[in-house]
Amino acid sequence: MGLQHRHFDALIIGAGGAGLNAALRLASANHRVAVVSKVFPTRSHTVAAQGGVNAALANVLPDNWHWHMFDTVKGSDYLGDQDAIETMCREAIPTVYELEHAGVPFSRLDNGKIYQRAFGGMSQNFGGEQAARTCAAADRTGHAILHTLYQQNIRARTHFFDEVFAVDLLRDDAGVVLGALVLDIATGEPLVIESKTTLLATGGYGQVFRTTTNAFINTGDGMAMALRAGVPVQDMEFYQFHPTGVAGKGMLITEGARGEGGYLINAQGERFMERYAPNALDLASRDVVARAIVTEIREGRGCGPHQDHVLLKLDHLGADVVHHRLPGIVDICRVFQGIDPAKQPIQVFPTAHYAMGGIPTDRAARVVAPVHKGPEEAVPGLYAAGECACVSVHGANRLGGNSLLDILVFGRAAGQDIERYLSENPHHRPLPQHTLDPILARLERWDRHGEGEPVHVVKADLRKLMEDHCGVFRDHDTMAKGVEKLRTLRERIEHARLQDHSQIFNTARIEALELDNLVDVGMATLACALAREESRGAHSRIDFPERDDVHWMQHSLFWREGDRVEAKPVRTKPLTVESFPPKARVY
Amino acid sequence: MKIRVYRFNPERDTKPRMQSFEVATRPGMMLREALLDIRALDESFGFRHSCGEGVCGSDGMNVNGVNCLACITPLADLTEPVEVRPLPGRPVIRDLIVDMSQFYLQYKAVQPYLIRKEPLPEQEIPQTPAERDRLDGLYECILCGCCSTACPSFWWNPDKFHGPAALLQAWRFLADSRDQATDERLDALDGPYKLFRCHSIMNCVAVCPKELNPTKAIGHIKELMLEKAV
Numbered sequence: 004m005g006l007q008h009r010h011f012d013a014l015i016i017g018a019g020g021a022g023l024n025a026a027l028r029l030a031s032a033n034h035r036v037a038v039v040s041k042v043f044p045t046r047s048h049t050v051a052a053q054g055g056v057n058a059a060l061a062n063v064l065p066d067n068w069h070w071h072m073f074d075t076v077k078g079s080d081y082l083g084d085q086d087a088i089e090t091m092c093r094e095a096i097p098t099v100y101e102l103e104h105a106g107v108p109f110s111r112l113d114n115g116k117i118y119q120r121a122f123g124g125m126s127q128n129f130g131g132e133q134a135a136r137t138c139a140a141a142d143r144t145g146h147a148i149l150h151t152l153y154q155q156n157i158r159a160r161t162h163f164f165d166e167v168f169a170v171d172l173l174r175d176d177a178g179v180v181l182g183a184l185v186l187d188i189a190t191g192e193p194l195v196i197e198s199k200t201t202l203l204a205t206g207g208y209g210q211v212f213r214t215t216t217n218a219f220i221n222t223g224d225g226m227a228m229a230l231r232a233g234v235p236v237q238d239m240e241f242y243q244f245h246p247t248g249v250a251g252k253g254m255l256i257t258e259g260a261r262g263e264g265g266y267l268i269n270a271q272g273e274r275f276m277e278r279y280a281p282n283a284l285d286l287a288s289r290d291v292v293a294r295a296i297v298t299e300i301r302e303g304r305g306c307g308p309h310q311d312h313v314l315l316k317l318d319h320l321g322a323d324v325v326h327h328r329l330p331g332i333v334d335i336c337r338v339f340q341g342i343d344p345a346k347q348p349i350q351v352f353p354t355a356h357y358a359m360g361g362i363p364t365d366r367a368a369r370v371v372a373p374v375h376k377g378p379e380e381a382v383p384g385l386y387a388a389g390e391c392a393c394v395s396v397h398g399a400n401r402l403g404g405n406s407l408l409d410i411l412v413f414g415r416a417a418g419q420d421i422e423r424y425l426s427e428n429p430h431h432r433p434l435p436q437h438t439l440d441p442i443l444a445r446l447e448r449w450d451r452h453g454e455g456e457p458v459h460v461v462k463a464d465l466r467k468l469m470e471d472h473c474g475v476f477r478d479h480d481t482m483a484k485g486v487e488k489l490r491t492l493r494e495r496i497e498h499a500r501l502q503d504h505s506q507i508f509n510t511a512r513i514e515a516l517e518l519d520n521l522v523d524v525g526m527a528t529l530a531c532a533l534a535r536e537e538s539r540g541a542h543s544r545i546d547f548p549e550r551d552d553v554h555w556m557q558h559s560l561f562w563r564e565g566d567r568v569e570a571k572p573v574r575t576k577p578l579t580v581e582s583f584p585p586k587a588r589v590y
Numbered sequence: 591m592k593i594r595v596y597r598f599n600p601e602r603d604t605k606p607r608m609q610s611f612e613v614a615t616r617p618g619m620m621l622r623e624a625l626l627d628i629r630a631l632d633e634s635f636g637f638r639h640s641c642g643e644g645v646c647g648s649d650g651m652n653v654n655g656v657n658c659l660a661c662i663t664p665l666a667d668l669t670e671p672v673e674v675r676p677l678p679g680r681p682v683i684r685d686l687i688v689d690m691s692q693f694y695l696q697y698k699a700v701q702p703y704l705i706r707k708e709p710l711p712e713q714e715i716p717q718t719p720a721e722r723d724r725l726d727g728l729y730e731c732i733l734c735g736c737c738s739t740a741c742p743s744f745w746w747n748p749d750k751f752h753g754p755a756a757l758l759q760a761w762r763f764l765a766d767s768r769d770q771a772t773d774e775r776l777d778a779l780d781g782p783y784k785l786f787r788c789h790s791i792m793n794c795v796a797v798c799p800k801e802l803n804p805t806k807a808i809g810h811i812k813e814l815m816l817e818k819a820v
Contacts, residue, residue, distance in 0.1 A: 042638075043690070045733050046646040060713075103714045106704030106766070108725045115716030140729075146645060147729060154703035189683060218641040252618075254643045335643060338662045339618070459630050503634035505601045508684040511633040 006439070007194050010431060011037040011162075013421050014182050014198035016169045016225060018044035020145070020407060021389030021414035022204030023152035025368075028418030030159040034425065037196055039164040039185055041220060041513070044153045048206050048218045049410065052145025053331060054122060054259035055137035056102075056411070057404035058095035062116040063135035068092040070127055071136060073583060075405060078124045078288050079359075079398025080540035081556065081585035082238070084574035087366045087394045091405075094412045099138050102411065107151045109140050110328075120328075121262040124288040124402040124590070133286060137404040142257050142331040145407060167194070168513055169224060171442040172201065172232040172385070173434060178374065180232070180384035181434050184442045188513060191506030193446065197434055200384050200421045203229065203362060203370075204414065207390040210517075211525045212355035213466040216248050216255040225391040227520035229362045230527065230563040234372050234382055237393040237558050237571065238360035239524070240532035240542045243401055244475050246292035248354025250312035254335050255356070256349055258403040261285040263328050265317040267296065268348070269304040275313075280590040287590035290400040290541045293353035297475045300352075307350065314348035321345070353475055359401050359541065360531070361393035363560065363571070368392065368417035378560075378571045384428075386421060388413040395558065399540020449515045455500030458515045465492055465518070465525060473529050478545040482533040486566075489529055493522055527561040534568040535559060552585050591615050592671040593624055595635065598682050606682070608673070615665055622649055622661040625674070637686035644799060647732030650677050650739070651686050657736035657797040677739040679748065692748045693735050693755065700752060700760040701778070705771035721767040728762035728807065730800050731755060737794035737804055743787040751787035752779075754794035754804030760785075761807035764814060776815055785811060 013029050015022045018040035029036045040047065059066040071092040076083055103109055103117060110118035122137040140147035156163075166188045173181040173195070182198040205225030209217025226236050246267075247256040261267075266285045269275045279295040280287035287295075296313050305311050317325050325345040326333055336344045363378075365371050370385040370392075371378065388394075389410040396409055472485025496518065503511045537551035538544045558571040575582050591613050598606035611631065613624045622639055629635050637660070639649040644662040651660055652675040654668060665672070680688035706715070738744045738753035752760070760779060763769045779785040785808065794804040 042640060042646075042648065043694070043733075046640055046648050048641065048646075050732075051641050051643070051645050100713055104704075104706065104710050106763075106768070108722065108729045108766070109714070111717050111719045111722045113719060115714075115718055117714050141726075143645075143730060146732070150729070151703075157698050158701075158703045218646060220640045331645075338644065338664075341618075457630075457633065459633070501633070505599060505634065507600055508636050508687050509634075510636050 009037070009194065009196050011035045011196060011198045012425055013037070013200045013202065014039065014196050015202045015204060016183060017047070017204035017206060017389070017391070018163070019047035019049035019204060019206050019389060020148055020152060020410035022202065023149070023156055024411050024414035025202055025204065025388065025418040025421070026161045027152060027156050027159055028415055029421060030156065030161040032422060034422070035162070037162050037164055037198065039167045039169055039196065041166065041168045041188065043165050044163065045150055047149060048221055049145045049149040051218065051255065052407050053142045053255060053257035054262065055120060055139035055144045055404050056099060056148070056407035057122065057125070057136045057402070058099040058138055058408065059092065059136055060096060060099065060117060060119060060138065062112060063119045065127060066134055066136055068096065069580060070129060070134065071095065073129045074125050075396065075402060076583045077130070077588060078400055078402040080400055080550065080588055081552070082395070082398030082539060082558070082573060084395045085577040085582055086574050087396050089577040089580065090366045091396050091408060091412050095408050098408070098411050098415070102148060102151065105151050105155050107140060107147050109138055120259055121286060122403045123258050123261070123286045123292070124283070133283070137259070137262065139259065142259055142329045148407060168516065169228065170446060170516065172228050173438050174232045175432065175435055175438055178382065179432060180382060181432055181438070184439060189508055191509055195439065197431055199428055199431060200386060200424055202386040202388060202417050202421065203391055204387070204389045205391045207358045208521065208524045209355050211466060211469050211521050211528065213470040214248065214253045215355040216245055216253055217355070222517035222520050223524035224517065224520050225387065226361055227523040229370070229387070230523050234362060234370060234385070235560040235562045236361060236527050237363040237560055238395060238531065239358070239527040239561055240535050240559060241359035241399045241540055242355065242528060243289055243357040243359060243541050244293045244353040245356035246289055246296055246353050247315055247351040248356070249335065249339050250350040250352040252339055253354045254339055256315060256332055256335065256351055257329070258289070260315060260317060260329055260332055263324055264320050265315055268314050268316055269299045270306045270310060271304060275299050275304070283590035288400055289403060291590055293475055294543060296353055312350045312352045315351045316348045317344045318346055318348065357401055357406060358390055359393070359395070359397040359399065361391050362387040364388070364392045364394050366394060366416065367420040368394070368413045369420060386417045388417045399542060445519070449501055449512055450504060451500060452504065453500055455498050456495060458499055458501065458511065458518050461492065461495055461499050462514070462518050462521065465521060468492065469525050469528070473532055476543050476545055477532055479533070482529060485529050486533060489522070489526055493526070496522060523563060526566055530566050530568050531559040531561050556585065591624070591665060593628065594671050594673050595628065595686070596675040597635070597685055599634065599684055610671070619665045620661055621653060621663040621665060621668070624665055625660055636684045645732060647734035650734040650736045652676065652678055657740045659734055659736070659799045662799060677735055679739050679745040690735055693738055693753065696752045696756040697733065697759060700756045701775065702759040702763065704763060704766060704769050706768065707770045715768045717767050724765045725762060727802055728758060728765060731758055731802060732800060734799065736797045736799055740793040740797045742791060742793070743789060747783055747787055750783035752784050754808070757785060757788070757811065758802060758804040758807045761811050764811065776818055779811060
């Protein structure tokens, strides 16, 4: 078969905020950039981010980046790498201005400056009063940012491969990444994209859980591609459950709803966060609020006939605030719960939302993995940014408003470092034919005809399994059983078959390839969660309820080969300021 | 509930057909979930979808004659049998999946990005809340294509008439107090087709799942042109 080859300076896989911000920088500098996305760029899941992006602009209340850094380190439960966190919090300020200049329609204050709202885990003066740091475009901040970045990429003439699915990375025997094999969904034709550099910006993997705020496309493709290329993933046990998903359905209700003054109540009408976070109340960190809700429900104080959710109250804010500051939430409530949140409370439950873990990188977004010289050795030619990466700014728990920030800062950092790499490595390396063989074999595996389980059945079982065995509260026996079941499920995939073998826009084939990815990231999540015998951030072990800094203040690395988990040191040293040492974490 | 879906697989079919499925409904079920149930019965049935909450704009389709997003269309609001067809006027790739290239080209043609000529300030470009409010009802477009593919003028001249979605974005930047390319934007919209093929039929307004009003935006552009002309 004659495979078509294309050649670029930079291949960017994924067209969310991270990929598009990297592309914008590179295309504006006249590099040959290819952005490959399995959906039209503005359908990427950045579009669904609601509440805002954090930056210490001090437009509403006093603020500075160092306070933001403290909050992020504390929020991470001291697992975040402090050099990366310093970078992110410093860069936040110029990043938001740059976005504004690019056209993002931020909401405004009376003095014409960008509107900033209160968000969870944000303080002034290293743990003092609530801060207002989250820059918002109503409650459609992700939409506003994604569309603006796409628009500026149109202006910069970035080359887009829309509706093209990345199958696997090409990596030669020296370990250099040479691009990727991709599949044009519309024609079913594979295509080799040879590139001097490759950036994975593929987002999260919420689809591995049954109830999730994530879109159908969030299947961990980049993380699984890295795993199959022999690169480990980091800290996969830290998966964030957002406190307020629409109960039973999963749509996100932004933390901005609480930032604007909303609060949670249980069946007795009690404002229960007073007991769990006496100072920050409903604006405690997400892991704290999610655990509080689950605890209320477990102890019989859930609302509704099945006592299976709590209520988020906004009606005291007045219709003006609710409709003007939270119009998207009003839409979601109207469509999916048939209520007006300015009048009635919203039924909510913690919902799988965000991966703190991912492909390990340094603060220049270079993928790093231990090969010869320790854990921070760059994988040549490979970059990762955004939710699929673990830089690690979120550590064990991400703060709301830091995710849009992460994708923008490190997307741009990737663009910058790719420019440097290209100046030092101006030529394409030869692509050995045998690097393609295992990838083509994987494609052919799904071409086998005959009887076998359908993909959607295996996928549904996987999602149920992960929800049952790796949820908000965890323990050894439940997770060990989960790993066992997941091994069995992985075997089942070998016998699953597609019935549809057509070429043109075959979505069944794409979903089969996505299932391969979901199983790999699901195993990484469960294996890391089982290995970590402490409670930290989003990882709550009933059998190990305390944080254990002596044994566990370390990252986890998971390798696909042998489902192996190893430790990696935390980078506790910031760039210019003193390190924040671990302290008890109270809100 | 009986749902009839449009089927066409170019590798197998010489002409399209409608296929009936019986779907068990659940309370609060949206059309997208019903289509996923159909996919579970027949994985060869193709349609685009992703976020499931009306923000990504993937699953625009024509349902009982009206363009809508499947993920925010409750089955309870639909009369049986539900007829689900691809967005009208665009070439069908397969089943409900249409080729949207022309739609995207028209979007790109209106220079849908902020153009600023003065040097940029160190901080944000100031904008009053009132100036910012002018962008409400414009920037929220999700490019689902429901409007343009419901527009007879776009059916006739998809290569020459920008269509309601693109024109809404043209106005979004004209209306932005920070943009400094008003004259170029208006000049580029001149001529008999790009803007003026809009005959205020208002199908776009009727179908927009985000309740935006492209006809009004087009009216504002025309007013501004007139203002500039005199």
